[in-house]
Amino acid sequence: xxxxxxxxxxxxxxxxxxxxxxxxxxxxxxxxxxxxxxxxxxxxxxxxxxxxxxxxxxxxxxxxxxxxxxxxxxxxxxxxxxxxxxxxxxxxxxxxxxxxxxxxxxxxxxxxxxxxxxxxxxxxxxxxxxxxxxxxxxxxxxxxxxxxxxxxxxxxxxxxxxxxxxxxxxxxxxxxxxxxxxxxxxxxxxxxxxxxxxxxxxxxxxxxxxxxxxxxxxxxxxxxxxxxxxxxxxxxxxxxxxxxxxxxxxxxxxxxxxxxxxxxxxxxxxxxxxxxxxxxxxxxxxxxxxxxxxxxxxxxxxxxxxxxxxxxxxxxxxxxxxxxxxxxxxxxxxxxxxxxxxxxxxxxxxxxxxxxxxxxxxxxxxxxxxxxxx
Numbered sequence: 001x002x003x004x005x006x007x008x009x010x011x012x013x014x015x016x017x018x019x020x021x022x023x024x025x026x027x028x029x030x031x032x033x034x035x036x037x038x039x040x041x042x043x044x045x046x047x048x049x050x051x052x053x054x055x056x057x058x059x060x061x062x063x064x065x066x067x068x069x070x071x072x073x074x075x076x077x078x079x080x081x082x083x084x085x086x087x088x089x090x091x092x093x094x095x096x097x098x099x100x101x102x103x104x105x106x107x108x109x110x111x112x113x114x115x116x117x118x119x120x121x122x123x124x125x126x127x128x129x130x131x132x133x134x135x136x137x138x139x140x141x142x143x144x145x146x147x148x149x150x151x152x153x154x155x156x157x158x159x160x161x162x163x164x165x166x167x168x169x170x171x172x173x174x175x176x177x178x179x180x181x182x183x184x185x186x187x188x189x190x191x192x193x194x195x196x197x198x199x200x201x202x203x204x205x206x207x208x209x210x211x212x213x214x215x216x217x218x219x220x221x222x223x224x225x226x227x228x229x230x231x232x233x234x235x236x237x238x239x240x241x242x243x244x245x246x247x248x249x250x251x252x253x254x255x256x257x258x259x260x261x262x263x264x265x266x267x268x269x270x271x272x273x274x275x276x277x278x279x280x281x282x283x284x285x286x287x288x289x290x291x292x293x294x295x296x297x298x299x300x301x302x303x304x305x306x307x308x309x310x311x312x313x314x315x316x317x318x319x320x321x322x323x324x325x326x327x328x329x330x331x332x333x334x335x336x337x338x339x340x341x342x343x344x345x346x347x348x349x350x351x352x353x354x355x356x357x358x359x360x361x362x363x364x365x366x367x368x369x370x371x372x373x374x
Contacts, residue, residue, distance in 0.1 A: 001090045003037055003061035007101065010057070010086070011078040013044060014071075016230065017053035019202045020046040021071045027117070032068035034116045035090070037061050045119060046071070051199045051234040052119045053206070065092055066113035073108055119233055122217045122224035128162060128187045132212040132227060138169045139204045141180045141361060144327055146197045147173035154239035157194040162187035162218075170244055176324050177244055177364040184358035193218050194241055199234035206230055248364055249347055252340035254313025256285060257353055260337045263292075264329040266305045270294045271322035273303035280368045281322045285341075286315040294322070318344045319368040328363045344370065 014033065025031055026049060034045040042059045045052060067090045077099065078086075087100040095110040139158070147155035152174075161168040167187060169180045203225055207214070217224040218236070225232045270281050274294035284291040288311060293304035318341060329337065334352035341348045350363040 001037070001061070001063045001065040001092065002087060003042065003059040003090075004085050004087050005042065005057070005059040006083065007078050007081045007086045008083040010042075011075070013055045013057050013229075014075055014078065016206050017044065017046040017055055018071060018075060019205060020048050020051055020053050022048050025049075027115075029068060029111055029115045030117075031071055032111055032116070033071050033074065034066070034113055035069050036066045036113070038064045045116070047117055047119065049117060050196065051202065051232065052117075053202060054119065054231040054233075056229045065090060067092060067095060067097065068111040068113050068116050069097055070108060070110065077106055077108075120222050120235075122219050122222045122233065125217050125219055126187075126189055128167070128185070128216045129213050130167065130182075130185045130216060132207045132210075132214050134182055134185065135214050136204060136207045137359075138167075138180050138182065139200045141331055142169045142171040142178045143197065143200055143204070144331065145171040145173055145176050145178045149173070153237055154194055154241045157196045157237040158200055159241045159244075160193050160195055162189055162191050162193075164188060164190065170241070172242065172244060175321065175366050176328065177247060178328075179244070179248075179360075179362040179364075181360040181362075182358055183360070191218065192241065193223060194237035194239065195223055196234060196237055199223070199232065203232055206232070247347065248362070249342055249349065252342045252349060254285070254311075254316060254341040256290065256309055256311050256313075256339040256341070257336055258290060258307060258309040258339070260329055260332055260335060262307055263290075263337070264326065266292045266307055267322055267325050267329065270303050270305060271326070273301045274322055278368060279322045280319050280370075281325065282317060282319050282370060284315075284317045285309075285311050285313070287311065313341070316341065316344060317370065318348065319370040320348070320365055321368055324365050328365060332361065332363075 036043045040061055041056055043056045045054045084102055089098040097108050097110045099106045142158050159170040165186045166183045167185045171178045212227050214227045223234050270292045274280055275296045281294045290307045290309045295302040328350055332352050334354055336353040338351050338353045347364050347366050
């Protein structure tokens with residue numbers, strides 16, 4: 001069986017799904033791409049049993065067939081070929097693959113396609129459509145706060161809450177919590193699912209920059225995303241997500257409004273002088289002035305800066321992890337941010353002062369205990 005395809009077009013499609021392929025898979029066949037040819041169309045599948053990605057492209061072919069092709073050697077070959085038509089000759093009996101180009105011929109050993117795991121089909125749910133830009137933004141705004149603690153599997157994914165007139169994405173690692181909500185996407189149904197971090201990372205990398213509708217479908221065990229010629233199917237995390245709404249403090253009488261960039265730059269500078277274990281920085285709020293300070297008593301290092309701000313509330317001092325503050329401030333787009341506080345030992349809420357239309361971002365960060373109060 002033969003087919004002819006552009007080397008650069010094939011490389012582009014392979015690179016878009018190659019992130020699924022792991023170096024030491026559970027089953028050796030998963031080190032391969034599955035090639036399936038039918039009606040002049042090549043469908044390529046990559047899988048790690050939990051997540052599968054499929055893409056397709058037109059090829060010149062007279063016959064149909066299937067074979068598993070080794071991912072790494074195939075990618076390395078195509079990366080080093082100039083853009084040109086290449087001819088693939090597949091032997092479905094010996095599983096050998098020969099690539100012919102204007103430069104020469106390359107022969108590699110494939111495997112039996114029937115050994116490749118079947119991709120689950122997601123059916124029975126009403127599909128939800130979301131613009132690629134909105135989905136990409138939702139993933140970017142939450143994924144950095146996903147936990148890596150395998151002992152709490154629910155928190156190693158992003159909670160997606162579907163409602164009639166909104167979609168909410170939530171991520172937390174126990175130290176900070178991100179809630180991103182869109183009111184311009186309605187699901188017409190109510191359900192909660194937890195999508196693994198890896199699946200959303202792969203999806204984020206594959207989403208096109210131009211506006212494209214992404215079709216999302218879910219059942220009890222799998223999620224399905226499709227756009228253009230790309231499809232992603234992943235197994236959902238079957239755990240109960242923490243009741244995050246109860247963690248968000250309702251009464252926060254102390255409100256700080258400040259330039260996001262000024263605070264971010266200040267925290268970056270001051271954190272250089274913080275303790276390398278706790279990364280603690282202090283925020284002292286008094287009148288219309290914010291003092292950012294840090295100290296590392298082990299090395300007698302300390303620093304402080306004063307920033308102008310709008311502050312409405314009682315004078316207070318609160319400690320935060322500088323790394324968490326930096327990440328959160330870097331993931332807000334607005335020029336000014338609002339920090340809502342109640343007491344030095346309760347979580348602070350960070351949000352854009354002027355949110356975008358149809359979008360709500362709430363970031364919660366737990367304080368670090370300061371030495372001067374118990």
